[in-house]
Amino acid sequence: MKINFYPLDFDYQVKDGQTYVYLFGRTEQGERLCVVQAYKPYFYVQINDIDKEELTKKLSKLLIENKLEPAKVTSWEEVEKELLGKIQKLLKIYVNYPKAVPLISRELSSWGIECYEKDILFVHRYLRDQKILPMTLVQVEGELQKEGGLRVPLFIATKIEQVSHESIPKLKMLGIDIETYAKDKIIDLEKNPILMLAFYGVDEKGEEFRKVITWKRFTHKLDYLEVVSDEAELINRFKQVIIDYQPDILTGYFSDGFDLPYIKHRADKYHIELDIGLDYSSLQTGGKADFKEGEASITGILHLDVCKFIRYIFGKNLKTDSYTLDAVAEELIGHKKHVVNLDNLAHVWDDGLKELNDYCEYNLHDAHLVLQLCQKLLYDMIEFTKIVGLPTYDVIRMRFSRLVENYILKRAIEYNVLAPNKPVHEEVDQRMEETFQGAFVYEPIPGLYKDIIVFDFRSLYPSIITAHNIGPESFHCDCCKNVKEARVPTQDEYWFCNKEKKFIPTVLEQLISIRADLKKQIKEAKARKENTTILEARSWGIKTLANSFYGYLGFFGARWYCIECARSTTAYARNYILTTISKAEEVGFKVIYSDTDSLFVLLGEQGMEKALKFQKEINSHLPGQMELELESYYPRGIFVAAKGASDKGAKKRYALISKEGKLKITGFEMVRRNSSLIAKEVQEQVLRMVLEDKTKEAFDYAQKMIVELKAGKISLDKLIIKTQITKELKEYSSIAPHVAIAWQMIKKGERIAPGSVVQYVICKGSGLVRDRAKLPTEVKDYDAEYYLNNQVLPAISSIFAVLGYSEEELTKRSSQIGLGKFF
DNA sequence: ATCGAGTATAA
DNA sequence: GTTGCTACTCGAT
Numbered sequence: 066m067k068i069n070f071y072p073l074d075f076d077y078q079v080k081d082g083q084t085y086v087y088l089f090g091r092t093e094q095g096e097r098l099c100v101v102q103a104y105k106p107y108f109y110v111q112i113n114d115i116d117k118e119e120l121t122k123k124l125s126k127l128l129i130e131n132k133l134e135p136a137k138v139t140s141w142e143e144v145e146k147e148l149l150g151k152i153q154k155l156l157k158i159y160v161n162y163p164k165a166v167p168l169i170s171r172e173l174s175s176w177g178i179e180c181y182e183k184d185i186l187f188v189h190r191y192l193r194d195q196k197i198l199p200m201t202l203v204q205v206e207g208e209l210q211k212e213g214g215l216r217v218p219l220f221i222a223t224k225i226e227q228v229s230h231e232s233i234p235k236l237k238m239l240g241i242d243i244e245t246y247a248k249d250k251i252i253d254l255e256k257n258p259i260l261m262l263a264f265y266g267v268d269e270k271g272e273e274f275r276k277v278i279t280w281k282r283f284t285h286k287l288d289y290l291e292v293v294s295d296e297a298e299l300i301n302r303f304k305q306v307i308i309d310y311q312p313d314i315l316t317g318y319f320s321d322g323f324d325l326p327y328i329k330h331r332a333d334k335y336h337i338e339l340d341i342g343l344d345y346s347s348l349q350t351g352g353k354a355d356f357k358e359g360e361a362s363i364t365g366i367l368h369l370d371v372c373k374f375i376r377y378i379f380g381k382n383l384k385t386d387s388y389t390l391d392a393v394a395e396e397l398i399g400h401k402k403h404v405v406n407l408d409n410l411a412h413v414w415d416d417g418l419k420e421l422n423d424y425c426e427y428n429l430h431d432a433h434l435v436l437q438l439c440q441k442l443l444y445d446m447i448e449f450t451k452i453v454g455l456p457t458y459d460v461i462r463m464r465f466s467r468l469v470e471n472y473i474l475k476r477a478i479e480y481n482v483l484a485p486n487k488p489v490h491e492e493v494d495q496r497m498e499e500t501f502q503g504a505f506v507y508e509p510i511p512g513l514y515k516d517i518i519v520f521d522f523r524s525l526y527p528s529i530i531t532a533h534n535i536g537p538e539s540f541h542c543d544c545c546k547n548v549k550e551a552r553v554p555t556q557d558e559y560w561f562c563n564k565e566k567k568f569i570p571t572v573l574e575q576l577i578s579i580r581a582d583l584k585k586q587i588k589e590a591k592a593r594k595e596n597t598t599i600l601e602a603r604s605w606g607i608k609t610l611a612n613s614f615y616g617y618l619g620f621f622g623a624r625w626y627c628i629e630c631a632r633s634t635t636a637y638a639r640n641y642i643l644t645t646i647s648k649a650e651e652v653g654f655k656v657i658y659s660d661t662d663s664l665f666v667l668l669g670e671q672g673m674e675k676a677l678k679f680q681k682e683i684n685s686h687l688p689g690q691m692e693l694e695l696e697s698y699y700p701r702g703i704f705v706a707a708k709g710a711s712d713k714g715a716k717k718r719y720a721l722i723s724k725e726g727k728l729k730i731t732g733f734e735m736v737r738r739n740s741s742l743i744a745k746e747v748q749e750q751v752l753r754m755v756l757e758d759k760t761k762e763a764f765d766y767a768q769k770m771i772v773e774l775k776a777g778k779i780s781l782d783k784l785i786i787k788t789q790i791t792k793e794l795k796e797y798s799s800i801a802p803h804v805a806i807a808w809q810m811i812k813k814g815e816r817i818a819p820g821s822v823v824q825y826v827i828c829k830g831s832g833l834v835r836d837r838a839k840l841p842t843e844v845k846d847y848d849a850e851y852y853l854n855n856q857v858l859p860a861i862s863s864i865f866a867v868l869g870y871s872e873e874e875l876t877k878r879s880s881q882i883g884l885g886k887f888f
Numbered sequence: 889a890t891c892g893a894g895t896a897t898a899a
Numbered sequence: 900g901t902t903g904c905t906a907c908t909c910g911a912t
Binding site for chain 2: 386503504506525526660661662663716717718731732736737738739740788789791792797798799801803804
């Protein structure tokens with residue numbers, strides 16, 4: 066019997082001495098199914114200089130006692146694989162169950178034998194070896210079982226084959242959110258019950274499902290509200306709704322760290338078994354609901370904590386710097402905040418007030434937001450799944466380094482490459498000591514410039530890695546020691562193989578080519594007015610992955626760590642940009658700025674043709690996938706001086722205006738979080754006017770704003786300064802204003818953990834700035850002097866300095882008018 | 889005046 | 900994931 070099937074969630078189990086992989090998902094016809102296939106766990110040992118006969122004799126006798134079943138070696142075979150460019154003789158050792166791998170390999174290591182790939186997760190190994198991509202269509206051959214002991218039919222497969230790379234078209238998704246009792250903001254999962262729990266679902270047909278469960282009787286007209294007798298009943302209903310609704314995906318926002326662990330903890334209290342897994346297993350939670358890293362999983366139901374994916378991967382795409390549900394939902398789906406004061410929930414609950422209606426609505430709204438966010442990001446999550454070839458559950462919980470590593474691990478099978486081991490503790494410490502030089506940044510001359518052309522190298526680091534064959538396998542190869550072209554500029558002792566393209570640069574090169582092809586496809590599809598969401602998600606995923614290779618090579622925890630590779634990549638980059646600067650100057654361009662991969666030149670008297678000719682000339686000499694692009698033309702741009710050195714330009718701080726009048730602001734307060742809105746606003750306006758060649762207007766505007774500021778007319782929200790708390794409060798050696806505010810908030814019962822962003826306003830008074838920092842809710846008089854001297858003036862004086870105005874001139878009128886008005 | 893700690897952003 | 904001879908502010912000396 067053959068069935069076409071989309072695998073979504075994975076698990077494994079050991080039965081009667083055999084290990085079975087469980088693939089939960091849907092058939093092409095949309096029926097839920099669990100496909101089971103036997104697979105054997107294994108790892109490798111290196112036997113280059115080891116007597117095979119003697120070793121295998123010992124292996125066959127090896128038995129390590131373990132709780133349920135002793136670990137033992139079941140069979141072995143001799144194989145050859147490439148480790149960092151060198152062929153190795155290996156023994157592939159099969160063991161009786163997955164957890165026997167670490168037990169046996171530890172024993173073998175103690176014999177002095179080198180073990181490899183002993184920490185690869187069994188399900189990951191299976192998926193990579195079988196070349197199965199989760200979320201895409203596979204064909205399974207085998208038999209449907211009458212009694213499987215699962216909540217879904219069981220199919221025992223003898224063969225599995227990928228049939229299409231198209232991902233599953235429709236999924237049934239359920240968003241959840243809970244509200245808990247929290248008086249004085251104290252979150253205590255032992256004492257405080259769950260008050261309400263909201264579901265927002267959508268099925269394959271697009272039909273919606275809404276439900277809020279609570280256990281307080283009060284007057285309401287909410288058709289989705291279900292009132293039960295107590296918290297235990299609420300938890301029972303939670304369980305039943307999930308069992309009945311049968312979602313493919315359960316989603317929440319921070320549900321790994323809060324909602325699901327909280328539910329689990331409360332269920333344990335009432336001795337309720339949350340056996341909602343499709344194999345009747347319980348909801349699994351790691352860590353406690355105390356805002357530390359944990360994971361929550363349900364066998365057979367794909368649990369996606371959208372917050373993790375956003376924090377680790379997707380957040381870099383967003384403008385928002387706060388990853389609260391409200392901020393992220395507003396940016397991604399345009400939803401405004403639902404206004405209720407959660408601090409009052411405990412009080413309203415105790416008194417059984419009718420305001421509970423608002424909280425139920427709020428609860429449902431959040432579940433809806435979570436669902437919409439998950440739907441919005443689903444394509445990106447699925448495309449990452451397909452690129453990396455691992456379960457979506459794992460992929461969305463990975464950071465860049467693990468995404469890269471797992472992608473490389475997948476490709477390693479095709480190239481018969483053996484994975485190097487992860488560094489052990491001492492090795493990590495040693496690696497963390499090693500540093501290397503980064504990019505080149507040109508020191509600009511402060512000034513207002515006209516007609517600027519910006520060139521940049523497209524994907525500079527990835528293209529250097531591929532063009533120069535940079536990777537641990539090709540580093541210091543035996544064949545190119547005397548090949549001049551293989552040497553790295555400014556790193557005399559380094560060379561990379563010039564004869565054969567090696568593993569890491571090869572897979573990266575393919576990634577870049579695939580992306581180039583995708584971009585072409587997107588362009589064509591757009592011309593045909595087709596939807597390009599999936600193609601764009603794939604393109605973004607590949608780009609993100611490719612850009613992370615350089616960082617990965619220099620990351621201390623990497624299997625394929627190669628600091629020489631990272632160092633060589635930046636050395637080549639500096640060499641290319643410096644050469645390009647010289648060539649630009651040779652052909653008569655005035656270079657005004659450059660940072661890492663970009664080149665700013667003045668167009669001058671020469672026409673655009675000359676710029677294009679220069680670009681073509683450079684490109685004709687670039688190797689491989691390297692390419693210099695003409696990014697854009699800007700009619701005007703401004704570079705300001707570094708503080709305290711009027712002739713030296715500040716690096717990484719400039720502003721440009723496009724032909725269409727769009728501002729491109731880099732590095733200024735304007736784009737920084739820890740600067741007040743008033744400073745940002747004034748700076749943006751001033752930059753705009755200056756770049757629009759309206760200097761006088763800019764000056765008058767700035768003077769006017771200074772007068773308003775001094776007169777106390779600026780509204781509170783524009784004065785708020787936001788700063789992130791990055792470590793435990795007690796660990797701060799100096800108490801800056803943001804730390805002082807954090808302590809104030811703690812006293813009021815707020816939770817401040819590393820990562821929290823605090824807000825404050827500097828008020829009038831005497832003493833240190835930190836003693837005058839107040840919470841926005843407690844501000845009476847803001848300190849106009851502080852905002853003038855520490856926020857607004859620093860933001861604009863460097864700009865006016867370029868135009869020849871001094872700070873005194875800016876504040877002159879304000880002191881006259883300001884005083885006159887006041888007294 | 890000068891320096892270290894802390895924060896944030898560019899690429 | 901990386902480095903930047905970044906760039907700024909605050910607080911301490």
